[in-house]
Amino acid sequence: xxxxxxxxxxxxxxxxxxxxxxxxxxxxxxxxxxxxxxxxxxxxxxxxxxxxxxxxxxxxxxxxxxxxxxxxxxxxxxxxxxxxxxxxxxxxxxxxxxxxxxxxxxxxxxxxxxxxxxxxxxxxxxxxxxxxx
Amino acid sequence: xxxxxxxxxxxxxxxxxxxxxxxxxxxxxxxxxxxxxxxxxxxxxxxxxxxxxxxxxxxxxxxxxxxxxxxxxxxxxxxxxxxxxxxxxxxxxxxxxxxxxxxxxxxxxxxxxxxxxxxxxxxxxxxxxxxxxxxxxxxxxxxxxxxxxxxxxxxxxxxxxxxxxxxxxxxxxxxxxxxxxxxxxxxxxxxxxxxxxxxxxxxxxxxxxxxxxxxxxxxxxxxxxxxxxxxxxxxxxxxxxxxxxxxxxxxxxxxxxxxxxxxxxxxxxxxxxxxxxxxxxxxxxxxxxxxxxxxxxxxxxxxxxxxxxxxxxxxxxxxxxxxxxxxxxxxxxxxxxxxxxxxxxxxxxxxxxxxxxxxxxxxxxxxxxxx
Numbered sequence: 001x002x003x004x005x006x007x008x009x010x011x012x013x014x015x016x017x018x019x020x021x022x023x024x025x026x027x028x029x030x031x032x033x034x035x036x037x038x039x040x041x042x043x044x045x046x047x048x049x050x051x052x053x054x055x056x057x058x059x060x061x062x063x064x065x066x067x068x069x070x071x072x073x074x075x076x077x078x079x080x081x082x083x084x085x086x087x088x089x090x091x092x093x094x095x096x097x098x099x100x101x102x103x104x105x106x107x108x109x110x111x112x113x114x115x116x117x118x119x120x121x122x123x124x125x126x127x128x129x130x131x132x133x
Numbered sequence: 134x135x136x137x138x139x140x141x142x143x144x145x146x147x148x149x150x151x152x153x154x155x156x157x158x159x160x161x162x163x164x165x166x167x168x169x170x171x172x173x174x175x176x177x178x179x180x181x182x183x184x185x186x187x188x189x190x191x192x193x194x195x196x197x198x199x200x201x202x203x204x205x206x207x208x209x210x211x212x213x214x215x216x217x218x219x220x221x222x223x224x225x226x227x228x229x230x231x232x233x234x235x236x237x238x239x240x241x242x243x244x245x246x247x248x249x250x251x252x253x254x255x256x257x258x259x260x261x262x263x264x265x266x267x268x269x270x271x272x273x274x275x276x277x278x279x280x281x282x283x284x285x286x287x288x289x290x291x292x293x294x295x296x297x298x299x300x301x302x303x304x305x306x307x308x309x310x311x312x313x314x315x316x317x318x319x320x321x322x323x324x325x326x327x328x329x330x331x332x333x334x335x336x337x338x339x340x341x342x343x344x345x346x347x348x349x350x351x352x353x354x355x356x357x358x359x360x361x362x363x364x365x366x367x368x369x370x371x372x373x374x375x376x377x378x379x380x381x382x383x384x385x386x387x388x389x390x391x392x393x394x395x396x397x398x399x400x401x402x403x404x405x406x407x408x409x410x411x412x413x414x415x416x417x418x419x420x421x422x423x424x425x426x427x428x429x430x431x432x433x434x435x436x437x438x439x440x441x442x443x444x445x446x447x448x449x450x451x452x453x454x455x456x457x458x459x460x461x462x463x464x465x466x467x468x469x470x471x472x473x474x475x476x477x478x479x480x481x482x483x484x485x486x487x488x489x490x491x492x493x494x495x496x497x498x499x500x501x502x503x504x
Binding site for chain 1: 218221222224225226228229232236326327328329331332335336337339340341343344346423424425426430431433434435437438441442445449
């Protein structure tokens with residue numbers, strides 16, 4: 001029994017094939033989804049998606065969105081998704097540092113909101129690379 | 134008087150020593166001299182100069198024609214890619230609309246309080262203006278920018294403040310040269326729009342709206358109608374609502390008169406536009422779907438996705454319109470270049486022939502004078 005996972009971003013389909021198990025980061029914590037899971041709908045936080053195919057775990061960085069599980073079909077709609085193999089470690093680290101600096105410099109409600117979002121995203125990308133190593 | 138560099142050797146056994154200045158002038162054309170021919174104005178509307186200049190001009194125009202033709206072919210190929218990008222984004226938006234619709238239904242009875250649907254009295258509006266990166270696309274950028282100006286004037290007449298978020302190099306330079314428009318941010322795109330690009334704009338817009346700096350956000354871009362026509366449109370981005378008008382402090386509607394909601398689809402492989410309502414199909418949504426979090430949080434996560442999607446769609450359409458406009462403009466330019474080459478060649482040949490005729494006449498006249 002396998003799950004059919006579909007990860008969609010606004011401009012392309014990032015993943016569309018069968019997996020054994022996934023672990024999703026949501027607003028209320030991480031949930032693991034095994035075959036024959038009960039149907040649920042959940043918001044996906046900016047975080048890491050772990051996919052298991054035959055004892056091998058793959059990570060993907062997700063930038064927030066929504067997930068729907070039902071009948072062994074999982075549809076994840078996110079703003080952006082990056083496979084950890086596609087992320088350059090140096091560049092991700094630099095982006096993280098830039099985001100941190102921007103947050104420290106942020107003034108006013110609006111800049112803080114923006115800087116916070118950027119920081120969370122950068123952090124997720126760095127975590128995605130570290131999670132497999 | 135024309136200058137005369139008479140440096141040939143007239144052999145002494147020639148029986149004439151005509152010191153007639155005019156004759157020497159004509160005689161010298163038989164030899165290779167630097168003779169400065171006087172400018173002749175022709176009967177044709179084009180001003181033509183010497184034979185050499187005409188030749189150079191024809192060569193230049195042919196070169197330009199090569200460039201415009203190449204640009205036309207490149208744009209035509211890119212339009213196809215832009216079309217494919219739109220098709221690729223369809224699965225996402227379809228699933229999204231599905232989910233939104235069913236969640237809306239199920240959560241109908243709850244009192245949902247979401248920041249992005251909050252309707253406040255409008256005191257300040259942000260307009261996201263999407264233009265192109267490069268020129269040579271006919272009136273494309275101009276249309277959008279003029280419409281933006283008109284809209285800003287309209288809003289200012291209603292006493293509403295405006296700020297602009299300019300996307301695209303052409304719009305950026307336009308607004309930079311006009312300091313009377315308050316611009317919030319300049320964003321430059323590049324190549325095909327990706328989710329990351331639309332995320333940047335979405336973040337900006339989101340933070341502006343949620344921090345209550347603006348009360349309404351509008352999107353202005355060029356809608357792709359067909360390969361030869363595109364139309365600048367205005368679409369309300371925030372606050373989100375399936376339908377309904379946004380009103381300002383005095384209860385007057387501040388929607389643009391042509392605010393519309395559209396969907397871009399692909400019919401038989403051609404880019405086509407289908408006007409649609411937000412209601413999607415409600416078929417296979419499982420009725421007993423449990424929400425992991427409360428509906429408020431879920432909708433909270435969905436709305437930014439939806440906004441991101443809308444902005445990306447606008448960027449893609451704007452790009453497709455720009456490419457189509459460039460294709461048309463370059464095609465026109467190539468046709469014009471062809472016409473120009475033809476008329477210049479005509480004039481060149483006429484000049485050449487009249488020059489030869491003159492020379493023959495002179496020779497004959499000279500020969501006759503000898504007799």
